[in-house]
Amino acid sequence: MKITHREIISRIKKTDPKSHKGTLGHALIIGGSYGKIGSVCLSAKAALRTGCGLATVFLPECGYDIIQSVVPEAMAITDVQHKCISDIQFDFLPQAIGIGLGMGQDAATQQALYAFLRQSTQPLVIDADALNILSGHQEWLSLVPKGSVLTPHPKEFERLIGKSDSVAHSVAQAKTFSARHQVVLVLKGAPTKIVWQNEVFENTTGNAALATAGSGDVLTGMITSLIAQSYHPLDAALIAVYLHGKTADLALPETGMQAFIASDIINYIGKAYLSLSSAQ
Numbered sequence: 001m002k003i004t005h006r007e008i009i010s011r012i013k014k015t016d017p018k019s020h021k022g023t024l025g026h027a028l029i030i031g032g033s034y035g036k037i038g039s040v041c042l043s044a045k046a047a048l049r050t051g052c053g054l055a056t057v058f059l060p061e062c063g064y065d066i067i068q069s070v071v072p073e074a075m076a077i078t079d080v081q082h083k084c085i086s087d088i089q090f091d092f093l094p095q096a097i098g099i100g101l102g103m104g105q106d107a108a109t110q111q112a113l114y115a116f117l118r119q120s121t122q123p124l125v126i127d128a129d130a131l132n133i134l135s136g137h138q139e140w141l142s143l144v145p146k147g148s149v150l151t152p153h154p155k156e157f158e159r160l161i162g163k164s165d166s167v168a169h170s171v172a173q174a175k176t177f178s179a180r181h182q183v184v185l186v187l188k189g190a191p192t193k194i195v196w197q198n199e200v201f202e203n204t205t206g207n208a209a210l211a212t213a214g215s216g217d218v219l220t221g222m223i224t225s226l227i228a229q230s231y232h233p234l235d236a237a238l239i240a241v242y243l244h245g246k247t248a249d250l251a252l253p254e255t256g257m258q259a260f261i262a263s264d265i266i267n268y269i270g271k272a273y274l275s276l277s278s279a280q
């Protein structure tokens with residue numbers, strides 16, 4: 001099924017005029033490592049622009065000043081380690097958690113992910129290095145909470161599932177994986193496909209302007225934000241992928257293809273939302 005304007009309109013919820021930041025969901029983004037703090041900055045900002053009430057980032061200590069100055073709207077909790085995540089601890093209950101971006105694969109980070117998964121019960125959004133670590137420890141996949149959203153790009157998908165001979169083969173592999181682990185797979189690409197058990201959804205927005213560093217980190221923040229706002233993980237994935245692509249379609253005549261960067265996706269999320277209420 002195609003992910004169309006009409007399909008997204010039917011899944012989107014109106015914001016209650018009486019809502020406040022405490023009722024719109026608290027998103028937690030876990031990731032970052034020395035030299036890759038930008039990933040979580042982009043993701044947290046994207047989460048807030050997608051509408052959750054609160055966002056917190058858990059990151060290594062070296063990222064504290066950076067996130068506080070780049071995204072002052074987000075709160076920050078730091079790991080005991082300076083350069084990488086080694087022990088994931090927080091003392092509040094987020095409505096959604098995105099994990100893995102810019103996180104690296106240090107041995108301590110791998111153990112921290114294992115300990116985190118062992119005590120996780122709510123659906124997660126799992127991206128980048130969290131996917132890469134799971135690829136190397138397939139036995140940990142049973143710890144991934146049901147209903148989680150996994151967002152591999154083609155290389156991450158290959159690491160997780162193995163090589164496929166064709167697009168049809170990789171979709172078949174994704175269906176089997178989704179059914180076995182009860183997870184939503186967002187197969188990022190051009191176009192992005194979303195697989196939930198036996199269903200396959202194909203996005204209709206986006207263009208090559210999205211082929212830029214941090215584009216996926218932004219998407220992870222958007223999906224996490226929508227789950228925090230009580231969307232079903234499948235709906236969160238469909239809406240986020242559609243809006244993410246729409247930002248690039250709307251921006252193209254204004255920014256041009258080459259100059260478009262991941263921060264522009266964030267800057268156009270508002271216009272992408274507004275385009276949902278205009279007739280198309």
Ligand SMILES: NC(=O)C1=CN([C@@H]2O[C@H](COP(=O)(O)OP(=O)(O)OC[C@H]3O[C@@H](n4cnc5c(N)ncnc54)[C@H](OP(=O)(O)O)[C@@H]3O)[C@@H](O)[C@H]2O)[C@@H](O)CC1
Nearest residue numbers: 036037038039101102103104128129153154155189213214
């Ligand atoms: N500012 C920051 O802090 C940023 C931090 N980031 C963080 O960096 C970490 C590493 O993430 P990463 O994705 O760059 O590395 P990696 O998993 O080795 O994949 C690269 C290889 O995959 C392939 N490939 C990718 N897309 C493809 C496609 N559409 N279609 C086909 N192939 C595709 C392609 O392989 P090739 O074709 O070259 O064989 C490419 O060389 C991670 O933690 C991430 O969150 C980044 O988000 C950037 C901004």
Ligand SMILES: Nc1ncnc2c1ncn2[C@@H]1O[C@H](COP(=O)(O)OP(=O)(O)O)[C@@H](O)[C@H]1O
Nearest residue numbers: 153188189190207208210211213214215216217
């Ligand atoms: N040519 C393209 N057309 C449409 N979307 C694209 C294209 N290239 C990349 N994208 C999108 O950009 C994002 C890239 O994600 P990812 O590779 O994880 O980036 P990063 O890790 O740098 O944040 C995905 O959502 C993907 O679908």
Ligand SMILES: [Mg+2]
Nearest residue numbers: 128153216217
């Ligand atoms: Mg990525």
